[in-house]
Amino acid sequence: MTKATDMTDSxxxxxxxxxxxxxxxxxDDEPIVIHGSQSDELGTTYWPPxxxxxxxxxxxxxxxLATTGTLWSWTFVxxxxxxxxxxxxxxxxxxxGLIDLDDDGPRLGMVLLGAPDSFEVGMRVEARELHFKTIDxxxxxxxxxxxxxx
Amino acid sequence: MTLANEVFVLxxxxxxxxxxxxxxxxxxxxxxxxxxxxxxxPFPEVQSLYLGTSLTxxxxxxxxxxxxxxxxxxxxxxxxxxxxxxxxxxxxxxxVGSGRLDLAMAIAFDDPATSAVPDFNDVEDISPILDxxxxxxxxxxxxxxxRMADHxxxxxxxxxxxxKNWNNARLNPKAERQATEEITVExxxxxxxxxxxxxxxxxxxxxxxxxxxxxxxxxSLERFDITPTVRVAAAQAHSERYGEGHLFTGAIIxxxxxxxxxxxxxxxxxxxxxxxxGAIAFHDAYAIxxxxxxxxxxxxxxxxxxxxxxxxxxxxxxxxxxxxxxxxIGRGHPSGPTGIAQIWELTHQVRGTAGDxxxxxPSNALAHIVGAGSVCYTxxxxxx
Numbered sequence: 001m002t003k004a005t006d007m008t009d010s011x012x013x014x015x016x017x018x019x020x021x022x023x024x025x026x027x028d029d030e031p032i033v034i035h036g037s038q039s040d041e042l043g044t045t046y047w048p049p050x051x052x053x054x055x056x057x058x059x060x061x062x063x064x065l066a067t068t069g070t071l072w073s074w075t076f077v078x079x080x081x082x083x084x085x086x087x088x089x090x091x092x093x094x095x096x097g098l099i100d101l102d103d104d105g106p107r108l109g110m111v112l113l114g115a116p117d118s119f120e121v122g123m124r125v126e127a128r129e130l131h132f133k134t135i136d137x138x139x140x141x142x143x144x145x146x147x148x149x150x
Numbered sequence: 151m152t153l154a155n156e157v158f159v160l161x162x163x164x165x166x167x168x169x170x171x172x173x174x175x176x177x178x179x180x181x182x183x184x185x186x187x188x189x190x191x192p193f194p195e196v197q198s199l200y201l202g203t204s205l206t207x208x209x210x211x212x213x214x215x216x217x218x219x220x221x222x223x224x225x226x227x228x229x230x231x232x233x234x235x236x237x238x239x240x241x242x243x244x245x246v247g248s249g250r251l252d253l254a255m256a257i258a259f260d261d262p263a264t265s266a267v268p269d270f271n272d273v274e275d276i277s278p279i280l281d282x283x284x285x286x287x288x289x290x291x292x293x294x295x296x297r298m299a300d301h302x303x304x305x306x307x308x309x310x311x312x313x314k315n316w317n318n319a320r321l322n323p324k325a326e327r328q329a330t331e332e333i334t335v336e337x338x339x340x341x342x343x344x345x346x347x348x349x350x351x352x353x354x355x356x357x358x359x360x361x362x363x364x365x366x367x368x369x370s371l372e373r374f375d376i377t378p379t380v381r382v383a384a385a386q387a388h389s390e391r392y393g394e395g396h397l398f399t400g401a402i403i404x405x406x407x408x409x410x411x412x413x414x415x416x417x418x419x420x421x422x423x424x425x426x427x428g429a430i431a432f433h434d435a436y437a438i439x440x441x442x443x444x445x446x447x448x449x450x451x452x453x454x455x456x457x458x459x460x461x462x463x464x465x466x467x468x469x470x471x472x473x474x475x476x477x478x479i480g481r482g483h484p485s486g487p488t489g490i491a492q493i494w495e496l497t498h499q500v501r502g503t504a505g506d507x508x509x510x511x512p513s514n515a516l517a518h519i520v521g522a523g524s525v526c527y528t529x530x531x532x533x534x
Contacts, residue, residue, distance in 0.1 A: 075291035121299035
């Protein structure tokens with residue numbers, strides 16, 4: 001039985017039973033805090049937190065990052081979201097985006113909340129926590145972004 | 151790092167990728183024997199063996215190649231994600247180019263069906279190794295959406311690239327995708343959506359495969375009375391530098407700065423420029439990659455890649471024939487052997503032995519491959 005992934009003629013979505021449970025470091029419950037690192041020499045901020053500055057090899061300090069940003073790009077992934085409620089209100093996948101955080105912050109890749117046709121490059125977004133139960137009943141919280149209110 | 155001594159491609163071999171079931175052991179021996187026969191060098195003369203695999207269990211490989219001969223030479227396994235084959239070739243080439251060896255062999259192989267590691271496009275499997283919600287197809291699709299916003303690229307352009315590669319594969323008996331009739335842009339666009347704007351026919355399949363290559367020094371040519379046809383003019387290995395928008399999580403491949411740096415360092419090493427290339431093998435796991443890499447390696451200016459596609463300049467009859475064997479999208483991408491399959495194809499193109507898909511015989515051909523993490527290998531093969 002081959003596991004080759006050429007399914008170009010299939011209209012069926014692969015059946016998967018659970019959503020991965022390991023994601024997201026540096027988020028708190030309320031209010032949302034995105035933890036990062038700042039290069040002591042350059043001032044550049046990084047996410048997730050680093051042990052050393054990736055540009056100089058020097059020391060870094062803990063910092064908190066902006067929770068708002070600009071959507072650099074996005075896509076809608078046609079893989080099943082197996083939580084009880086889907087992030088985008090549809091059953092055939094979920095949206096993800098790359099977000100440039102404000103204040104010259106780093107770029108993050110995160111799940112996007114909102115209707116699948118509501119995303120556009122350059123739109124303003126803000127961080128939200130997404131709480132859901134996986135198919136096997138485990139509660140999970142991840143960092144997500146949605147259109148900035150107002 | 152550049153090559154201190156001349157290195158020549160003496161022989162190449164590969165199994166058909168994908169296709170009917172065939173045990174991986176058989177594919178490895180088939181590809182290896184083809185390379186040995188092609189080289190004219192008896193296997194006992196090979197001084198070191200490099201085995202490339204990114205999906206097999208840790209002990210797989212050395213026992214299989216016992217069928218080639220137990221000669222006591224060093225055997226080293228190499229892994230570098232999708233770039234494993236490029237890395238394996240690079241190590242063999244530099245072993246000879248440094249003057250340490252006169253003959254080295256690189257064999258790479260994988261069978262995703264019996265993989266010992268996760269499927270990178272399966273959101274269940276990849277957690278927690280990679281970003282669990284953003285598989286590779288999502289990252290590349292976000293490149294595509296951004297490109298569409300910046301330069302007005304349309305899904306039709308991505309489909310045109312994939313269509314070219316599907317139809318090139320129809321001319322390659324070793325390609326995984328052997329479509330029985332010509333593939334059209336409409337058919338590519340109409341296949342199942344993976345992640346907007348990439349459909350399934352714009353993405354690489356992952357069947358099993360093996361590929362092999364033997365490289366040698368000028369001294370080896372003299373010893374075995376070989377008339378050389380293909381020289382390795384550049385062998386470059388690079389990784390990412392920090393830049394704006396860098397991502398530390400996920401199966402990221404990029405940014406394209408790494409690709410550009412690897413290519414232009416290779417041009418400098420080989421003493422050529424992008425205008426001298428007559429065939430190019432890309433890491434086209436998703437169609438957007440090939441489009442962006444046209445510009446990254448200097449085939450055209452930024453934003454002009456779409457024109458290159460629609461003007462037919464990347465077709466077999468064009469100025470810059472790309473993915474002539476079908477590329478990842480048509481030939482397939484088992485993972486480990488893909489980089490050596492590129493060398494197999496470009497060696498045949500430079501020799502003029504590529505059959506129905508032969509392009510105007512290139513003096514220089516470039517193989518580009520990247521691996522998650524991210525790393526990039528670029529080789530330039532030159533006719534002798």
